Amino acid sequence: MPACKRVMQAGVVAMSLLTTIASRIFRTGSLTLTEPDGTVTRFGDGTGEHIHIAIRTPAAARAIALDPMLAMPEAFMDGTFEVLEGDILGFLRIALENTGRKGSNPLFTRMIEGWRVMLRRFQQFNTLARARENVHRHYDLSGEMYRLFLDADMQYSCAYFEQPGMTLEEAQEAKKRHIAAKLDMKPGLSLLDIGSGWGGLGLYLGRRFDAEVLGVTLSTEQHAAATERARQEGLENQVHFELRDYRRLSERFDRIVSVGMFEHVGVNHYRTFFERTATLLKPNGTMLLHTIGRSGPPSATSAFIRKHIFPGGYIPAMSEMLPAIENAGLVVTDVEVLRLHYAETLKHWRERFLANRSRAVEIYDERFARMWEFYLAASEASFRWHDLVVFQLQLTRRNDTLPITRDYMVRAGAALRRTAAKGPPREPVKRQGRRKAATGRL
Numbered sequence: 001m002p003a004c005k006r007v008m009q010a011g012v013v014a015m016s017l018l019t020t021i022a023s024r025i026f027r028t029g030s031l032t033l034t035e036p037d038g039t040v041t042r043f044g045d046g047t048g049e050h051i052h053i054a055i056r057t058p059a060a061a062r063a064i065a066l067d068p069m070l071a072m073p074e075a076f077m078d079g080t081f082e083v084l085e086g087d088i089l090g091f092l093r094i095a096l097e098n099t100g101r102k103g104s105n106p107l108f109t110r111m112i113e114g115w116r117v118m119l120r121r122f123q124q125f126n127t128l129a130r131a132r133e134n135v136h137r138h139y140d141l142s143g144e145m146y147r148l149f150l151d152a153d154m155q156y157s158c159a160y161f162e163q164p165g166m167t168l169e170e171a172q173e174a175k176k177r178h179i180a181a182k183l184d185m186k187p188g189l190s191l192l193d194i195g196s197g198w199g200g201l202g203l204y205l206g207r208r209f210d211a212e213v214l215g216v217t218l219s220t221e222q223h224a225a226a227t228e229r230a231r232q233e234g235l236e237n238q239v240h241f242e243l244r245d246y247r248r249l250s251e252r253f254d255r256i257v258s259v260g261m262f263e264h265v266g267v268n269h270y271r272t273f274f275e276r277t278a279t280l281l282k283p284n285g286t287m288l289l290h291t292i293g294r295s296g297p298p299s300a301t302s303a304f305i306r307k308h309i310f311p312g313g314y315i316p317a318m319s320e321m322l323p324a325i326e327n328a329g330l331v332v333t334d335v336e337v338l339r340l341h342y343a344e345t346l347k348h349w350r351e352r353f354l355a356n357r358s359r360a361v362e363i364y365d366e367r368f369a370r371m372w373e374f375y376l377a378a379s380e381a382s383f384r385w386h387d388l389v390v391f392q393l394q395l396t397r398r399n400d401t402l403p404i405t406r407d408y409m410v411r412a413g414a415a416l417r418r419t420a421a422k423g424p425p426r427e428p429v430k431r432q433g434r435r436k437a438a439t440g441r442l
Helices: 003-025 058-066 068-078 088-099 107-123 128-139 143-147 168-182 200-209 220-232 267-280 303-309 318-327 341-355 357-363 366-385 407-421
Strands: 030-034 040-044 050-055 081-085 190-194 212-217 239-243 253-259 281-294 331-338 388-396
Touching (some): 003 088, 030 088, 168 281, 168 341, 168 407, 200 253
Parallel strands (some): 212 239
Antiparallel strands (some): 331 388
16 A cells, blocks of 8 residues: 555544544534544534634644644644634633543543653653753743743743732732732841742842842843843842752751742652752741642643643642651741632733734744744643642741731731832942851851
8 A cells, every 4th residue: 555545544544533532522612623634523512712723634633633732732833733713722721621521531641641640750850950951941042032921020920910900010019029928028138039030039029128139040041131130220239149059059048939940840859849948948937939739639741841841840739749848847837829810920921922923933933933822822721721720838947937817918018019109119229248148057
């Protein structure tokens, strides 16, 4: 049999398998599928937004039928999976709302995902060298690309929408206030920011509280940008950013904050993370950990996210974090679960990215732009219609470190809002010499 004929027959079989699977999964919603040969099939009960997708090649159909979690995003990246009516977010909504039903996924798909769960520990050996390489893959992209969709302060983590109708900029400012209130910040404290990004949070805490801040990151791009921002604001003798792994620190701090970094630690290293931060925290210190988490049980990192976006990354369940925290001797003094805040953040990011999409293509290429379009949409969908949330855990070494009611957080947040309403703080006083944060070597 000629090779081309075998390929065509394989494509027909794959498409038949795919439509059979789709008919089992898509029981609600309104979905139309155009196959490579032009055949049109409809799924669902006709309710909700109508979504029309097209699979352009038999090869794409075969790959999606065998491993939809990876092959469908890759087909979208390659242009062999297209959304003709609606958008990719709408398709993902139908998919998640239908696959949320127990047993709706085919057996072999569940087997593939089960295998990925079994392999996750092997995929998350984030040694010092590997952690740096993983960070480089994502965070050392062009700074201009990130400016296409982030707020002016370059906050690349969940905002806090404390009031309806907030802009992205307002919600990111509210996030920083919320974190400062939970840290029980006071003037003149030393603070460690693990995973300091482009420096916005460290600069805010240094500026507002006259704090001595050390921010550590493994991203050369973010380190350079944060250092330049500190210099421009006249805070270079007070707020410092260094290319260091938290595992190599030896100072002790009054406060530790980590926002959006724990997702890169890896489940194998949770014990190390909490034991190390417990050692770095002074006896009367307070730590605030802000991380994406799962409201459900432990799982595996999305195959698409692990391969194309965050290699080595993992979203923890609360049940995976607490044993490591307990074994490190830390006290959990407060837990807050932010549910739809990240969905709203991602909506802003996705809309801004799409408005500037042509520039992303110029910086990289069309395939890269499609990859990020899918990443932002899939992330938003996971927070809206699946099990992703954000955990904010407040940790101390002693159970009497903080007031025994949460009222102090409310008062601190209100005071910061009033201060913000009065305008920017005074110009910082130029300091001489090295920071004071290292007030005790281990």
